[in-house]
Amino acid sequence: MTxxxxxxxxxxxxxxxxxxxxxxxxxALRDAEAFQEIIFVLERLGIYLCKHMxxxxxxxxxxxxxxxxxxxxxDIPSGLPDLHRQFKVKYExxxxxxxxxxxxxxxxRHLTKTAVELSLVLExxxxxxxxxVGDFMVRxxxxxxxxxPLSFIRQTMLENSFSYLPVSVQDxxxxxxxxVSDFQVARYLRKDGKVSRERLVEKLEKAVKLEGIELLxxxxxxxxxxxxxxxxxxxxxxxLVFSSENEDIxxxxxxxxxx
Numbered sequence: 151m152t153x154x155x156x157x158x159x160x161x162x163x164x165x166x167x168x169x170x171x172x173x174x175x176x177x178a179l180r181d182a183e184a185f186q187e188i189i190f191v192l193e194r195l196g197i198y199l200c201k202h203m204x205x206x207x208x209x210x211x212x213x214x215x216x217x218x219x220x221x222x223x224x225d226i227p228s229g230l231p232d233l234h235r236q237f238k239v240k241y242e243x244x245x246x247x248x249x250x251x252x253x254x255x256x257x258x259r260h261l262t263k264t265a266v267e268l269s270l271v272l273e274x275x276x277x278x279x280x281x282x283v284g285d286f287m288v289r290x291x292x293x294x295x296x297x298x299p300l301s302f303i304r305q306t307m308l309e310n311s312f313s314y315l316p317v318s319v320q321d322x323x324x325x326x327x328x329x330v331s332d333f334q335v336a337r338y339l340r341k342d343g344k345v346s347r348e349r350l351v352e353k354l355e356k357a358v359k360l361e362g363i364e365l366l367x368x369x370x371x372x373x374x375x376x377x378x379x380x381x382x383x384x385x386x387x388x389x390l391v392f393s394s395e396n397e398d399i400x401x402x403x404x405x406x407x408x409x
Contacts, residue, residue, distance in 0.1 A: 159198075164276050165285070167195055171269045171276075178266050183258035185265040189248050195272070206245040214238055219275035240268045283380050284373025286408055287391045287401030291316055294330050296355035300339060303354060307332050314388045316402065317354070317365055327390050327399070328365035330354065338362045373400065377408060 159167075174187035189206070196209025199216065217223040217237045227234035247261045277285065294303045294315040303315065314329045338357055339345050349357070357363040368390045371380050380389050380403060391401035 159276070161280075161285075163198070164280070167191070167198070168273055168276050170194070171273045175266055175269050178262050182262055183255075185244070185247065185258065185262040188265040188269050189244060191269070192244070192272075206241075206248050210238075210241055210245065213272070214241065217271050217275050219278045220271050222271045222274060235264075235267070237268070237271050240264050240271075244268055281376055281378075282373060283371050283375045283377060283389065283391055283403055284401070286377060287373070287389075287403040288407065289401045291390075291399065291402035293317065293399070294354060296353065296358070298354055299351050300335060300354060300357060301350040303330065304335055304339065304350070307335065314366075314404075316368060316388075316390055316399065319365065327368040327370070329368050329388060330363065330365055334363045334365075371403070377403075381405070381408065 170191045171188070174191045177187045178184045192206060192209070192213065195216075196206065196213055197203050199212040200209055202208075214223070214237060222234065223237040227236040243261065243264045247265075280286070292306060292310065292312070292315065294306070294317045296317065296319065306312065307315065313332045317328045317330050318325050319328050320326075339349050341349060349362075354363065358365055366387065369380075369384050369387055371389045371391050372394050373391055374394075383389075384403075384405065386405060389403040390399055391403060392398065393400050
């Protein structure tokens with residue numbers, strides 16, 4: 151088997167394919183029958199690795215070599231065959247699905263699940279050589295603002311499945327950063343067990359002043375910090391990443407991003 155060395159993919163290319171896999175997986179998770187988005191990324195990755203445009207069967211060797219950078223490709227499935235399938239098995243299922251004419255219902259959902267598992271192995275393989283916060287953070291994070299009503303903050307959390315949102319707070323003429331959590335918002339809104347209309351229209355600033363919502367102190371990091379150090383100091387909370395040059399927020403890193 152011809153080995154595809156990871157150093158043939160530079161950092162920018164690696165993060166590009168990582169982001170494409172994440173985006174395709176997000177689509178698949180929203181639509182239980184949308185496995186095609188992941189297949190399209192597999193094809194683009196295959197074209198990049200093999201330098202020609204053929205089909206998934208032609209790309210299989212190169213993509214499998216890349217996947218071998220992850221222990222989830224062979225090592226773990228070999229030891230836990232009842233829980234995990236080897237990468238080559240998942241790839242073959244997805245490849246055959248690509249060539250079939252029609253998928254719907256339970257079969258499509260099964261194919262989507264397999265495609266998602268396949269993408270997770272590839273993402274881990276691609277990211278295996280990276281060690282810094284900036285490599286894993288989500289760039290341009292969505293933030294909440296004190297002037298926003300809780301209805302909008304709640305909607306933002308629900309639409310994106312966010313558990314925390316960064317909030318900029320003016321503190322002694324210098325902005326500092328806090329976190330608003332879904333727990334705090336839910337507890338405040340659920341007055342008498344149901345969502346309170348009066349509190350939905352309240353601004354976050356008022357809820358904080360009334361001590362109904364407690365903003366959490368955010369853990370701060372720079373893009374060049376190691377993920378080991380960041381995890382040790384995060385205590386399970388998201389880490390806000392700031393540029394060392396202009397002190398602007400450039401990303402957010404959660405434990406989920408490092409799973």
